[in-house]
Amino acid sequence: MGKASFLNPYVRAHNRLRDERRLSVPPDMGTMAIFYAVGGSSYSLLRPETEKAAFAEEAERVAEESKDKYARVRVMQVSDRFRVFNALQDPQVAGLTLIGHGTISAFYTGNKPPRWSDVATEVQKEDGHLKMGKIVQRFCGGVDQRDSITWGTFAVYDQRNVLAPIGQGIEDLDPDEDAFRPVYSHEVNTPRQILAAHEPYKKSNKPSSQ
Numbered sequence: 001m002g003k004a005s006f007l008n009p010y011v012r013a014h015n016r017l018r019d020e021r022r023l024s025v026p027p028d029m030g031t032m033a034i035f036y037a038v039g040g041s042s043y044s045l046l047r048p049e050t051e052k053a054a055f056a057e058e059a060e061r062v063a064e065e066s067k068d069k070y071a072r073v074r075v076m077q078v079s080d081r082f083r084v085f086n087a088l089q090d091p092q093v094a095g096l097t098l099i100g101h102g103t104i105s106a107f108y109t110g111n112k113p114p115r116w117s118d119v120a121t122e123v124q125k126e127d128g129h130l131k132m133g134k135i136v137q138r139f140c141g142g143v144d145q146r147d148s149i150t151w152g153t154f155a156v157y158d159q160r161n162v163l164a165p166i167g168q169g170i171e172d173l174d175p176d177e178d179a180f181r182p183v184y185s186h187e188v189n190t191p192r193q194i195l196a197a198h199e200p201y202k203k204s205n206k207p208s209s210q
Contacts, residue, residue: 004191006147010117011191013124014154018188023091023157027133030094032070033087034059035078037100038110045172054173055099058138062097070094070133079110081118088122088131088155095133095161096152102139104166104198105148120154130157136180137164143201149194150183159184167201 017023024030036055056077063073076083078100084107087093101108105116114122123130135152141164142148152162165179183197 003146004195007149007191007194010120010124010154011189011194013120014130015188017124017128017130018157022129024094024129024131024133025092027070027094029071030092030133031072031074031090032063032066032095032097032133033090033093034063034066034073034075034097035084035087035099036075037108038077038079051172058099058175059097062099062136062138066097081109081112081114084109084114085122088119089125089128091129093131095131095135096155097134097136097138098151099138102137102151103148104137104141104143104150104164104201105145107137107139107151114151116149116151116153119151123155131155131161132157134161134163137162138170138175138180139165140169141165141167141179141201142169143167143198146202148198148202150198153183153189153194158187159189160187166198 036059038052059075063075066073078084087096098107106113135156137151150162150164156162160182162183163180164183166183168179186193
């Protein structure tokens with residue numbers, strides 16, 4: 001397996017959750033949780049109040065578009081990782097949309113940005129589950145580390161339901177909707193397939209912590 005071997009335990013745990021049918025409710029019975037960043041980030045050229053207003057407006061627009069796919073839609077400002085983790089642990093939440101700053105593997109919240117491996121660990125806890133809806137990463141998708149894996153990879157039942165702008169930067173104002181596309185072409189992916197989905201976009205080979 002070589003360089004893909006670090007993914008083996010995550011793939012095995014994901015397959016176990018699928019086999020055990022530890023799932024959220026389906027979208028037509030569940031909530032789409034939409035999180036948007038507080039603004040004022042050093043990653044933006046916008047004034048903090050402009051950035052915050054842009055993210056809030058984007059969240060409301062996404063909420064309106066989600067109403068015909070989910071039973072409920074909830075919009076929340078996020079300033080720490082715990083609100084996101086609460087949604088990951090709630091089986092009544094069928095999908096998540098994240099708006100703000102990050103990379104393909106990390107969503108920049110106000111404290112200790114959760115990475116893909118944090119998400120995988122969270123959903124694999126004793127009472128964890130996989131989402132039956134979509135996880136949409138509406139933040140930059142830079143693949144900047146050797147072990148960069150898409151944030152929502154191991155949080156969904158069908159990995160084709162992870163949408164992200166892989167390898168692309170995203171504008172704070174009026175982002176290109178075509179950028180938010182499925183990262184994977186298979187419902188369930190092997191470690192090699194997961195790495196292959198990211199390989200064309202990698203900018204460096206330096207290691208990082210998971």
